[in-house]
Amino acid sequence: MSLISCKEISKIYKMGEVKIKALNNISLEISKSQFISFIGPSGSGKTTMLNLFGVLDKPTSGILKVIDTDISKLNYVERAKFRGEHLGFIFQNFNLIPVLTVFENVEYPLIMVKSIPPKERKEKVLSLLDEVGMLDQKDKLINQISGGQKQRAAIARALTTDPKIVLADEPTANLDHKSAFKVMSLMRKLSHEIGTTFIFSTHDPKIVQEVDIIYTIEDGVLVNREKRSKK
Amino acid sequence: MNNIIKIAFRNLYRQKRRTFLTMGIVAFGVLAVLLFSATADSFKNLIIGEITDSMLGHIQIHKKGFVGALDNLPLDKSLNAKQLKTVEKTLDAIPEIEGYSYRILFGGMVSNYLESTSAKFSAIIPAKEDVVVPLLKDRLKKGKFLQKGEVLLPELITKGFDAKIGDDIVLVATNNDGSVNGQPFKISGIMESVMGPTGKYGYVHFDDARSLLRMDKIQVSEIAIRLKDFNDMKKVYSTLNEKLGATLNEKGNPVFEVHTWEELSPFYNIATMIDLMALFIQVILIGIVLVSIMNVMIMAVYERTKEIGAISAMGTLPSKIRLMFLFEGLFLGVFGSIIGVIVSIFAIFIVNISNITVAFGRNSNILLQPEISLSQIGITTLIVIFVAIIAVLEPAFKASKLEPIEALRQN
Ligand SMILES: Nc1ncnc2c1ncn2[C@@H]1O[C@H](COP(=O)(O)OP(=O)(O)OP(=O)(O)O)[C@@H](O)[C@H]1O
Ligand SMILES: [Mg+2]
Numbered sequence: 001m002s003l004i005s006c007k008e009i010s011k012i013y014k015m016g017e018v019k020i021k022a023l024n025n026i027s028l029e030i031s032k033s034q035f036i037s038f039i040g041p042s043g044s045g046k047t048t049m050l051n052l053f054g055v056l057d058k059p060t061s062g063i064l065k066v067i068d069t070d071i072s073k074l075n076y077v078e079r080a081k082f083r084g085e086h087l088g089f090i091f092q093n094f095n096l097i098p099v100l101t102v103f104e105n106v107e108y109p110l111i112m113v114k115s116i117p118p119k120e121r122k123e124k125v126l127s128l129l130d131e132v133g134m135l136d137q138k139d140k141l142i143n144q145i146s147g148g149q150k151q152r153a154a155i156a157r158a159l160t161t162d163p164k165i166v167l168a169d170e171p172t173a174n175l176d177h178k179s180a181f182k183v184m185s186l187m188r189k190l191s192h193e194i195g196t197t198f199i200f201s202t203h204d205p206k207i208v209q210e211v212d213i214i215y216t217i218e219d220g221v222l223v224n225r226e227k228r229s230k231k
Numbered sequence: 232m233n234n235i236i237k238i239a240f241r242n243l244y245r246q247k248r249r250t251f252l253t254m255g256i257v258a259f260g261v262l263a264v265l266l267f268s269a270t271a272d273s274f275k276n277l278i279i280g281e282i283t284d285s286m287l288g289h290i291q292i293h294k295k296g297f298v299g300a301l302d303n304l305p306l307d308k309s310l311n312a313k314q315l316k317t318v319e320k321t322l323d324a325i326p327e328i329e330g331y332s333y334r335i336l337f338g339g340m341v342s343n344y345l346e347s348t349s350a351k352f353s354a355i356i357p358a359k360e361d362v363v364v365p366l367l368k369d370r371l372k373k374g375k376f377l378q379k380g381e382v383l384l385p386e387l388i389t390k391g392f393d394a395k396i397g398d399d400i401v402l403v404a405t406n407n408d409g410s411v412n413g414q415p416f417k418i419s420g421i422m423e424s425v426m427g428p429t430g431k432y433g434y435v436h437f438d439d440a441r442s443l444l445r446m447d448k449i450q451v452s453e454i455a456i457r458l459k460d461f462n463d464m465k466k467v468y469s470t471l472n473e474k475l476g477a478t479l480n481e482k483g484n485p486v487f488e489v490h491t492w493e494e495l496s497p498f499y500n501i502a503t504m505i506d507l508m509a510l511f512i513q514v515i516l517i518g519i520v521l522v523s524i525m526n527v528m529i530m531a532v533y534e535r536t537k538e539i540g541a542i543s544a545m546g547t548l549p550s551k552i553r554l555m556f557l558f559e560g561l562f563l564g565v566f567g568s569i570i571g572v573i574v575s576i577f578a579i580f581i582v583n584i585s586n587i588t589v590a591f592g593r594n595s596n597i598l599l600q601p602e603i604s605l606s607q608i609g610i611t612t613l614i615v616i617f618v619a620i621i622a623v624l625e626p627a628f629k630a631s632k633l634e635p636i637e638a639l640r641q642n
Contacts, residue, residue, distance in 0.1 A: 056544055056636050077548065084546020091639065095541035099241035111234045113546045157545075 003165055003197055004030040004053055009062030011048050011220075022048040024220040025062070030199065030213075032164070035191040037208050038201040040217040046201035047169050049217065053199060054087055054167040055079050067164055084113035088158030088196070090168035094150040096142045096157070103129065103138040106156045114161055128156040132186060148179030155186060159196065166191075168200035172207055180207050235551060239558035242531065249527055254567040256523045257615060260516035261571025262578060264611050267512050269579050269601035271505045274589070277597055278498055282427050285366035287492045288332075288455030289464055290471065292318055295488045297452060298495070301428060304336050304351065306407050309450040314478075314486055318454060321474045327463045330362035334453040335440045336429065339404035341388065342413075348392050350385060352402070353432045353453075354440030363457040374420025381419035383434040389421055396420065402435070406445045414443045427496040464491055516611070517618050524563050524622035528556060532630045539630050540638025549631035556630050560623025561616065568615040572608055579603050 011023040022045045030036060030053075038046045051057040052064055056079075058072045065071070067086050074082060083089075096105045106125045110116040116124070129135045132152040137145055145153070151171060158166045168187070172180035184207055191198040208214060216224035243250045283289055297308040310318065315333075322331055335354040340347050357377050360367055368376050374396040377383055382402065384394055394400065396418055403413040416435065424431045441449075458467055468491050475487040493499040532539070539552060579601045587599045 051636050054544065080543065080546050080548055082546075083544065084548075087546070089541070089544050091541060091544075093537075095537060095639070097238070097538060097542070099238060099245050108234075108542075109545055112542070112551055161546075 002029040002031050003067055004028075004199075005063075005065045006052075007063045009052065009059040009064050011045075011052065011057070012060045022220050023052075023059070026217075026220075026222050027062075028215065028222065028225070030197060032197060033191060033195040034197045034212045035188045035210075036197065036199045036213045036215070037211045038199070038215045038217060039203065039205060039208060040201075041203055044203075044217045045220040046203070046217060048220075050167050050169045050199065050201055053165070054089060055083050084109070084161065086164050088161065088163035088166035090151070090154050090158050090166060090171045090200075092170040092173050094142075094147070094154050094174075096150055096154060098142045101139050101141055102134060102145065102153045105142065105153060106160055109157060109161045124160060125156075128159055129153075131159075131190065132156045146179070147175050148182060151175060151179070151183050152186060155183070155190070159190065159194065162194075163196060165197045165199065168198065170202055171200055172202060172204070177207075184209065232554075235554050236558055239555055239562060242535075242555075243559055243562055246527075246531070249530075250563065253523050253527050253563050254570055257520050257564060257567025257619075258571035258574060260519040261568050261611055261615060262575045264509075264512050264516050265572065265575035265603055265607060266578055266582075266601070268509045268607050269575075269603045270582065270599055271509055272604070272607075273599055273601045274597065275502050275505050277600075278426075279492070279502065281366065281425060282430075282496050282498055283364075283461070283492045285364055285370050286425055286427055286430055287495055288363045289458045289461060289492055290456040290468055291490050291492075291495060292454040292456070292471070292475065293452065293488050293490070295485050298488060298490060301336075304338050304452070306337065306405075306444065306450070306452075309335070309452045310454070310487075312449050315449065315451060315454075317478055318475065318487070321471065322454075322456065325467060325470060327458050327460065327467050329457045329459045330359065331454055331456045332356060332359035332363040333437065333451040334455060335437065335444070335446075335450065336432070336452040337404055337440065337444060339402050339443075341384070341392070341394075341433075342401045342403065343392070343394055343398060344401070346392065347403075348388050350388050351429075351432045352382075352435050352440070353429055354435050354437045356437045360455075363455045370423040370425065372421045372423045374418070377419060377434055377436060379436045379439060380417060381436070382416040383420045383422045384418055385431050385433045386421050386423055387431050388433075394418055402443060404443055407450075408445075410445075412443055412445055414439065426498055513611070513614065517614060520564065520567070520615050520618040521622045524560050524619050525626065527563070528560050528623045528626040529629075531559065532556065532626045535630075536633065536638045536641045539633050540635045540641070543633060544635040544639065553627045553631040556627035557620065557623055560619050560627070563623075564616045564619025567619075568612045571615075572612065575608075576603060 006026055006028050008025050008027055009023060010025055013020040013022055038049055040046050052059055053066060055066055055071050063070065097108065103125060106128060107121055110121045129138050132155050134149060134152050134156060137149055142150060172183055175183060187198045188210055190196065202208060211228060214226045215222060294308045294310050300308060322328055333356065338351045341350050372386055398418045399415055400418060401413050401415050403411060405411055422434060458464060468489060471489045475489060476485055478486045480486050543552060582599060582601050589597050589599060
């Protein structure tokens with residue numbers, strides 16, 4: 001069963017007269033509980049790809065189904081609901097809400113996106129914070145923790161709603177090598193433990209270790225699909 | 232909802248200085264409105280009270296055409312016994328009326344046997360006037376109040392005219408039939424002038440005027456009415472107009488004319504001006520609230536574009552994003568007005584204990600005793616809150632409509 005299915009999708013940006021073909025005729029299938037990486041140089045189309053998977057954008061042509069839903073048929077509000085229901089996001093610059101504590105940030109989607117009762121909410125948040133090793137930092141505000149800690153909090157936040165897919169566009173680009181590696185192994189561990197598919201992008205081949213599948217894109221074209229053996 | 236409010240609060244707190252500055256501006260606007268309206272109202276009500284309670288009464292009835300000819304005081308435009316009966320019947324049937332009094336207004340010469348000067352007089356029945364214009368007695372500057380055979384001179388003619396309390400003078404006046412008659416009076420007091428049509432008149436007793444003017448039958452130039460509650464004026468006025476306006480003479484013209492103090496006193500225009508100024512200040516307040524709140528909220532949306540992009544990507548519905556910003560704007564308005572109201576109450580208290588007096592017309596020391604009315608506080612607060620919501624609508628909608636990809640890309 002595939003979570004994401006792309007059939008010949010292209011994405012063209014129009015900038016006045018100029019047309020930029022960011023993605024060119026891409027077909028692929030992504031299935032459940034995998035740790036997947038998109039790798040490619042700057043401008044190759046990774047962000048564009050992940051935005052499409054994340055139901056933040058629509059393809060110019062081709063058919064994109066996310067969890068069996070044709071996303072080009074959804075309007076603005078339906079897309080927001082869909083994202084809240086099925087997807088989790090991790091951003092390059094964390095994008096945690098600065099006025100909330102670590103705990104409140106992780107709790108946020110459970111209140112604002114889904115309505116989960118307080119007791120259940122608390123248990124869920126605490127167990128996730130434990131999972132990402134941030135339990136002792138839970139009452140700190142965002143500007144009181146390090147980059148690596150922020151990204152771990154963000155991973156916990158992305159997982160609170162039990163999404164089927166977590167999308168992470170360059171999640172390690174703002175981290176030092178050690179923190180980056182920690183974040184990578186945490187995501188890998190969680191993808192197999194919780195059964196969530198993690199899709200992340202990077203331009204740094206060094207951090208891509210022990211992923212299930214590596215897609216390489218160049219100039220909007222899928223040039224390689226490398227399947228690695230599961231541990 | 233709680234969480235939206237929490238986030239709104241924290242965001243306001245995040246920009247402490249900006250938030251307090253904005254609330255301060257709103258509070259200042261509220262202070263200006265409340266302080267002005269409380270002070271202006273106190274001044275206005277004081278003057279209105281003085282005019283109505285010491286001279287005019289609340290409503291007056293005359294023979295048709297009398298008010299227009301007030302400068303000549305035509306005796307032939309007085310109400311006769313039959314007409315008075317009609318009026319009495321009408322007035323006695325209106326429960327809102329506290330009392331009414333008859334007056335004869337006339338002009339004449341005052342002579343102290345050495346020199347003479349012209350003056351206008353109102354002939355009154357003191358006991359009745361006590362009910363209709365209870366502050367009339369307070370206008371007595373010197374001497375004592377009126378009895379038969381006595382005259383109260385207006386303070387104006389005592390300047391440059393030798394007249395002391397207890398002196399004998401002669402009043403000379405033209406009668407109904409055009410002949411002239413004189414009668415001796417004793418000066419019993421000097422009356423302070425007030426603003427308005429009969430504010431500089433002297434006073435004599437009603438019966439004395441009848442004999443001076445040789446009226447063998449009763450004649451009345453003016454009927455002054457006092458209401459139990461000043462606020463019933465419009466209602467009673469229209470009842471009177473309806474009842475008395477229907478009384479026509481043989482020629483088919485109305486016999487009576489009814490006026491409220493507003494139509495009789497020039498101060499009404501000043502009062503209207505004061506109200507208009509209060510309105511202007513409210514408009515300014517609206518402008519202040521609108522601009523300051525819109526300004527900070529536009530700034531807030533701009534600063535937090537990335538954050539909005541992130542929560543929007545995570546699936547927060549536009550309506551919730553909108554609410555977050557709406558609450559922020561609302562809180563700026565609500566807390567700004569609360570601060571404003573508290574400061575205003577304090578400021579008005581200060582004005583009250585510092586006994587500030589102002590001069591107006593011939594009144595040199597009107598003591599300002601501003602009183603803040605709950606309704607004024609309520610209206611002002613509601614205006615501020617309403618305007619705050621209007622001001623934040625545009626930024627809030629803008630925030631809720633941001634495309635997450637675009638918003639996230641912003642640096
Ligand atoms: N909104 C846009 N409007 C116009 N062109 C765009 C837009 N977004 C991306 N592009 C172009 O599409 C191409 C792919 O961009 P994309 O951001 O997907 O690359 P990327 O692989 O994420 O690069 P990076 O590693 O620098 O983040 C680039 O040529 C980029 O300039
Ligand atoms: Mg990118």
